[in-house]
Amino acid sequence: MMQDRIRRTAARPPAAEAAIPMIAQCPHAAEPGLCEQCKVRSVSVCAALGPDELAELERLAEAAIFAKDEAVVAAGEPASSVYNLTAGSVRLLRLLPDGRRQIVGFLLPGDFVGLSLAERHAFSAEAIEPVRACRFARTAFSSLVDAKPHLLRRLHEAATHELSIAQDHMVLLGRRSAEEKVAAFLVGLRDRLVRLGGSAVTIPLAMTRQDIADYLGLTIETVSRTISRMGRDRVLLVVPDGIRIIDAPRLETLAAS
Amino acid sequence: MMQDRIRRTAARPPAAEAAIPMIAQCPHAAEPGLCEQCKVRSVSVCAALGPDELAELERLAEAAIFAKDEAVVAAGEPASSVYNLTAGSVRLLRLLPDGRRQIVGFLLPGDFVGLSLAERHAFSAEAIEPVRACRFARTAFSSLVDAKPHLLRRLHEAATHELSIAQDHMVLLGRRSAEEKVAAFLVGLRDRLVRLGGSAVTIPLAMTRQDIADYLGLTIETVSRTISRMGRDRVLLVVPDGIRIIDAPRLETLAAS
DNA sequence: CGTCAGCTTGACTCATCTCAACTAGGGTGG
DNA sequence: CCACCCTAGTTGAGATGAGTCAAGCTGACG
Numbered sequence: 001m002m003q004d005r006i007r008r009t010a011a012r013p014p015a016a017e018a019a020i021p022m023i024a025q026c027p028h029a030a031e032p033g034l035c036e037q038c039k040v041r042s043v044s045v046c047a048a049l050g051p052d053e054l055a056e057l058e059r060l061a062e063a064a065i066f067a068k069d070e071a072v073v074a075a076g077e078p079a080s081s082v083y084n085l086t087a088g089s090v091r092l093l094r095l096l097p098d099g100r101r102q103i104v105g106f107l108l109p110g111d112f113v114g115l116s117l118a119e120r121h122a123f124s125a126e127a128i129e130p131v132r133a134c135r136f137a138r139t140a141f142s143s144l145v146d147a148k149p150h151l152l153r154r155l156h157e158a159a160t161h162e163l164s165i166a167q168d169h170m171v172l173l174g175r176r177s178a179e180e181k182v183a184a185f186l187v188g189l190r191d192r193l194v195r196l197g198g199s200a201v202t203i204p205l206a207m208t209r210q211d212i213a214d215y216l217g218l219t220i221e222t223v224s225r226t227i228s229r230m231g232r233d234r235v236l237l238v239v240p241d242g243i244r245i246i247d248a249p250r251l252e253t254l255a256a257s
Numbered sequence: 258m259m260q261d262r263i264r265r266t267a268a269r270p271p272a273a274e275a276a277i278p279m280i281a282q283c284p285h286a287a288e289p290g291l292c293e294q295c296k297v298r299s300v301s302v303c304a305a306l307g308p309d310e311l312a313e314l315e316r317l318a319e320a321a322i323f324a325k326d327e328a329v330v331a332a333g334e335p336a337s338s339v340y341n342l343t344a345g346s347v348r349l350l351r352l353l354p355d356g357r358r359q360i361v362g363f364l365l366p367g368d369f370v371g372l373s374l375a376e377r378h379a380f381s382a383e384a385i386e387p388v389r390a391c392r393f394a395r396t397a398f399s400s401l402v403d404a405k406p407h408l409l410r411r412l413h414e415a416a417t418h419e420l421s422i423a424q425d426h427m428v429l430l431g432r433r434s435a436e437e438k439v440a441a442f443l444v445g446l447r448d449r450l451v452r453l454g455g456s457a458v459t460i461p462l463a464m465t466r467q468d469i470a471d472y473l474g475l476t477i478e479t480v481s482r483t484i485s486r487m488g489r490d491r492v493l494l495v496v497p498d499g500i501r502i503i504d505a506p507r508l509e510t511l512a513a514s
Numbered sequence: 515c516g517t518c519a520g521c522t523t524g525a526c527t528c529a530t531c532t533c534a535a536c537t538a539g540g541g542t543g544g
Numbered sequence: 545c546c547a548c549c550c551t552a553g554t555t556g557a558g559a560t561g562a563g564t565c566a567a568g569c570t571g572a573c574g
Contacts, residue, residue, distance in 0.1 A: 092424075094424060094425070094427075094428050096428065096432060096433075096513070096514075097513060097514075098513075100428075100432040100433075101432070102427055102428040102431045102432045104424040104427050104428075115417060115420075116414075116417035116418075116420070116421070117413075117417075118414075118417065122421040122424065123424060146406065146410070149403070149406040149409060152406060152409055152410065152413060153403070153409065155413060156373075156374075156409060156412060156413040156416060157373075157375075159413060159416045159417050159420060160372060160373035160374075160375065160416050161373075162420055163372075163373070163416060163419055163420050163423060164373070164379040166420060166423035166424065166427065167349075167351060167361040167379065167380060167423065168351070169427055170351075170359055170361050170423065170426055170427060170430055171351050171353065171357075171359040171361075173427055173430035173431045173474060174359045174430045174471075174473070174474025175353060175357040175358070175359045175474060176353075176357075177529080177530095178529075178530070208551095208552070208553090209552070209553060209554095210552085210553095214431075216431070217430060217431025217432060218530080218531090219530075219531055219532080220552090220553080220554095221530090221531075221532080221533095221553095221554080221555085222529090222530060222531075224552095224553060224554055224555080225530095225554080225555075228554070228555080240539095256353070256354060256355075257353075257354075434561075434562095435561075435562065465519095465520065465521090466520070466521060466522090467520085467521095475562075475563090476562075476563055476564080477520090477521080477522095478521095478522080478523085478562090478563075478564080478565095479561090479562055479563075481521060481522055481523080482522080482523075482562095484522095485522070485523080497571095
């Protein structure tokens with residue numbers, strides 16, 4: 001999925017702070033059955049649904065596009081919509097009052113924004129690169145979930161999976177060195193991308209060094225130095241907009257999970 | 258709830274590593290309707306159930322008791338049971354292969370162990386002090402959940418709430434100083450205990466300094482020094498088996514969430 | 515009364531942060 | 545087309561918060 005990401009250099013200047021997300025012509029409305037062909041369906045919560053239900057879901061869906069750095073949802077705001085990502089990647093983050101930033105996760109195609117179905121989002125979500133998503137009105141989606149227990153069950157599975165990943169990340173943040181953090185980040189991202197059909201060797205990094213630092217609880221300088229050192233040590237190669245893994249076993253040992 | 262915790266000094270020597278949890282005489286079997294009188298019902302997932310359903314749940318329940326330091330569930334092991342805590346507290350933890358330890362959460366009465374209903378637990382759970390809990394066979398509980406969508410919904414709410422707390426904790430681990438970490442821990446614990454009917458001033462600390470350190474991503478020495486300094490600064494008072502908050506506003510400012 | 519676990523304290527070390535300069539690439543406007 | 549600028553990233557030098565290592569304290573228990 002990352003291979004089809006729009007070049008960052010092609011992005012238009014970021015929209016103003018309060019920009020309203022553009023609503024694309026909804027492909028679902030125009031051409032029924034699109035959900036069935038959806039590339040990320042099998043890895044999404046939608047996988048819980050049968051053909052009839054899928055059609056029902058499709059009627060609730062609306063395609064949304066977000067530009068790089070545009071907010072998908074904002075922490076504390078009423079959650080009018082929930083989303084299923086179909087292309088691009090998103091950072092989930094929390095801010096401290098003084099501006100310190102912690103990225104609590106990166107979302108890739110197939111991931112869901114708004115798992116809790118709660119009235120307010122607990123985090124902000126921002127497009128790291130141009131993003132496509134299926135948008136659902138939260139209340140409508142919630143009603144559908146109430147009518148389809150197996151969809152709720154799937155949502156619950158997704159939420160507890162997220163929780164497990166969050167716990168892994170706590171171990172990383174609390175108990176790992178900078179080098180281990182960077183290695184674990186790269187290995188983890190690689191594995192997710194491979195599952196989505198990507199390369200096991202070349203890892204496109206849509207996020208900035210600052211994003212990585214805020215994800216790993218480090219400073220940008222430490223991330224940069226650590227990646228540089230891994231380059232010097234022939235563990236990886238820094239390439240434009242990403243890295244290439246040279247010595248996977250060594251990287252995996254460092255990630256030592 | 259903490260006020261009724263059994264004195265640690267009264268605990269018998271810890272059971273052997275592989276000790277089988279003692280099964281108390283099940284009070285539910287002996288005296289129907291106990292769920293109705295359960296003190297933690299309103300804060301538990303059980304709150305989703307009506308009287309009839311509660312009786313149904315009660316038939317699945319069995320009282321379990323765990324001694325201090327006894328394992329409630331072990332990471333990676335098949336999850337034969339799930340639990341609802343009724344007294345005492347539990348640490349949830351993950352270990353790195355080399356023995357580094359990260360506590361990913363503390364559970365108090367009303368909290369649920371095994372929210373995911375998955376076949377294996379992703380974490381270990383250990384009694385910090387003598388613990389009482391309702392035990393349910395996982396498969397039976399899972400079937401009940403499948404039959405009661407509103408119970409599943411409640412479980413899902415609990416899971417997403419946990420996820421939100423986990424994200425808060427990531428901010429703490431990744432972006433806060435030792436002093437902020439300790440302050441946030443104390444304030445957070447106090448707030449939970451208050452919700453369970455405890456004091457807003459005296460905080461019993463059933464967990465050891467090492468537990469706190471492993472929760473906050475610090476060393477035991479740093480936790481000890483930080484608490485000592487707060488004592489010197491008249492922010493709190495160290496009392497046997499806990500602390501007493503002297504200057505709540507100052508502590509809350511440090512916790513600065 | 516001795517031992518032991520839990521905790522505290524001190525002295526010193528070091529991984530990471532901070533501050534600062536510098537590089538590279540792309541976009542823009544003259 | 546070039547000069548400039550701006551953002552992202554890199555690198556170095558020095559500061560520091562938290563870790564490490566090592567005593568010592570205290571209260572509970574045998």
